[in-house]
Amino acid sequence: MRSPSSVSPCPAFEFAAPERVVFGIGVAGRVGGLAASFGRSVLLVTGRDPHRADPVRHALQQAGVTWIDFCVVGEPTVTDAETGARQAREARVDAVVACGGGAVLDAGKAIAALATHPGDPFRFLEIVGQGLPLERDPLPVLALPTTAGTGSEATRNAVLASPAHALKVSLRSPRMVPRAAVIDPALAVGLPADLTACTGLDALTQLLEPWVGCRANGMTDACAREGIPRVARSLGRAIAHGDDLEARTDLAFGAYLSGLALAHAGLGAVHGLAGPIGGRFGRAPHGAVCAALLAPVCRVNLEALRRIGPDHPAIARYRQAFGWLTGHPDAPPEDGLRWIRESVTAWKVPRLSHHGISPADFPALVAAAQASSSMKGNPVRLPDEALVEALAEAL
Numbered sequence: 333m334r335s336p337s338s339v340s341p342c343p344a345f346e347f348a349a350p351e352r353v354v355f356g357i358g359v360a361g362r363v364g365g366l367a368a369s370f371g372r373s374v375l376l377v378t379g380r381d382p383h384r385a386d387p388v389r390h391a392l393q394q395a396g397v398t399w400i401d402f403c404v405v406g407e408p409t410v411t412d413a414e415t416g417a418r419q420a421r422e423a424r425v426d427a428v429v430a431c432g433g434g435a436v437l438d439a440g441k442a443i444a445a446l447a448t449h450p451g452d453p454f455r456f457l458e459i460v461g462q463g464l465p466l467e468r469d470p471l472p473v474l475a476l477p478t479t480a481g482t483g484s485e486a487t488r489n490a491v492l493a494s495p496a497h498a499l500k501v502s503l504r505s506p507r508m509v510p511r512a513a514v515i516d517p518a519l520a521v522g523l524p525a526d527l528t529a530c531t532g533l534d535a536l537t538q539l540l541e542p543w544v545g546c547r548a549n550g551m552t553d554a555c556a557r558e559g560i561p562r563v564a565r566s567l568g569r570a571i572a573h574g575d576d577l578e579a580r581t582d583l584a585f586g587a588y589l590s591g592l593a594l595a596h597a598g599l600g601a602v603h604g605l606a607g608p609i610g611g612r613f614g615r616a617p618h619g620a621v622c623a624a625l626l627a628p629v630c631r632v633n634l635e636a637l638r639r640i641g642p643d644h645p646a647i648a649r650y651r652q653a654f655g656w657l658t659g660h661p662d663a664p665p666e667d668g669l670r671w672i673r674e675s676v677t678a679w680k681v682p683r684l685s686h687h688g689i690s691p692a693d694f695p696a697l698v699a700a701a702q703a704s705s706s707m708k709g710n711p712v713r714l715p716d717e718a719l720v721e722a723l724a725e726a727l
């Protein structure tokens with residue numbers, strides 16, 4: 333039997349997801365029992381407002397699990413991860429529970445890895461270190477996302493800032509996928525509208541880039557097909573009504589799928605540029621940077637693809653994805669670009685200049701982006717001038 337022509341052949345793939353995924357409104361209450369399956373004590377990693385993890389503390393207490401609090405403010409540094417790892421070792425905890433946004437989950441994953449690898453953490457860091465593989469399993473990690481953004485609960489890396497190098501780099505290992513992802517959409521109720529917008533647009537980018545990228549496979553396509561329409565239909569609602577649990581559920585699921593997609597198919601030029609921007613402009617939130625760059629990068633990608641040929645398969649993929657965004661499957665890609673631009677404006681996403689970026693920074697940012705691993709997933713090789721154009725449009 334012939335397969336429909338719209339379905340492309342499925343390349344070989346390998347897939348790694350958390351051993352256990354518990355998803356749904358109220359499931360944070362189950363974290364105590366899940367943590368107890370790993371032992372009697374945990375390091376509890378939280379963000380700026382540690383009280384957001386009170387439901388987690390309650391669940392741990394109910395299950396007779398003791399905890400040590402470890403608070404991470406902002407995006408974690410290598411030193412933060414080392415400090416947390418030392419505390420985890422000294423207290424001989426059995427697992428790490430991380431409850432927060434992507435930065436907190438990344439911190440928890442890095443702490444769990446370094447806890448079982450005393451000594452110089454730079455041995456295992458990409459780019460600024462030796463990038464050696466982890467020698468043994470990290471402590472088990474239970475990840476509870478409170479924003480629907482990075483999908484870190486599904487991925488095998490942790491992004492850490494190395495201020496001495498003005499870079500953000502990854503600690504990466506297949507062993508670093510959290511043992512359990514406990515995804516409770518209710519934990520995001522109360523997230524302010526601006527953070528909801530930026531984290532949601534990060535998730536959308538992390539679904540779109542693998543979908544159009546050159547490393548897509550059948551599993552990552554399934555994630556994108558399921559995730560993009562959910563984020564598109566619910567992001568505006570969650571921004572306007574933060575307590576809309578149905579919308580929060582769509583976003584939480586979409587973010588998880590985005591983590592699976594990016595972990596297996598890579599990303600593209602949006603993240604290629606966002607990485608170096610995050611390294612040099614530490615206060616620029618990752619989600620806001622990706623959101624500002626999304627439409628400009630899609631535009632330069634489409635132009636580059638059309639120069640290769642009007643039948644390039646990535647053009648059809650853009651068209652399909654934009655149909656999910658706009659609800660008009662036959663509309664030209666320009667309508668999709670307009671949808672993104674208008675959404676970003678309506679949701680008050682700051683432009684890149686807001687973070688202090690100026691045209692003088694473009695050459696260094698473009699050079700770093702071209703060398704980044706994300707750029708390898710982009711559907712087309714972009715010349716420096718195209719990246720400068722995208723940055724200028726997002727400024």
Ligand SMILES: [Fe+2]
Pocket residue numbers: 482534535538603618622
């Ligand atoms: Fe991202």
